[in-house]
Amino acid sequence: MSYSPRLAQPKPPFLARWSLGLVLCLIATLGPSRTFGQESRLALRDVQVAVDEGVYELDARLDLKLPDDARKAIDSGLTLRLTYEIVIDRVRRYMLDAEVASLAQRYEVSYHALSQRYLVRNLNTGEQQDYGSLAGAIDRASELRGLPILDTALVEAGPVYEGRIRAVLDLGTAPDALGWLLFWSDDWSSESDWKTWTLRH
Secondary structure (H helix, E strand, O other): OOOOOOOOOOOOOHHHHHHHHHHHHHHHHHOOOOOHHHHOEEEEEEEEEEEEOOEEEEEEEEEEEOOHHHHHHHHOOOOEEEEEEEEEEEEOOOOOOEEEEEEEEEEEEEEEOOOOEEEEEEOOOOOEEEEOOHHHHHHHHOEEEEEEEEEHHHOOOOOEEEEEEEEEEEOOOOOHHHHHHHHHOOOOEEEOOOEEEEEOO
């Protein structure tokens, strides 16, 4: 009768076992979580366009409400990304509208643990500012003032031109070390309705 010894299974490294235990504890503590998209609120208001030195400039204000889970995720290291999608169309009666211009104004809000400050970075310009509270950082990213969107030379007399803007919020990307935060959230993104206006020549 032959004897086949059972091979011993290697034990997981200490760090892996510790991380797994931490994840299970956090999941148990947090319990079921509603999706970020269902809890967040995004609404654009006070959208205005004016001409300054031959350029259409946009002002807008975003009402943004984050759920507590999203705020905790930012404090834990996730980055909030806020994108304003802007499109200018020439309205045509019997055909699809013709797109004249489109642009995306992007911001990132993150927490810097060493300085205990919240950072707001304009990804279009690279400009960065810091704030003592998450509310202050979000308030800055939620406001557009004097954003250049189109040269007036591109708008012809006669045709009707319409602009539209929406805000898109994303917490879906994270450092590998914080990927576990996504386990208890089905969807970390949300978007506002489109807000439209008519360009005046």
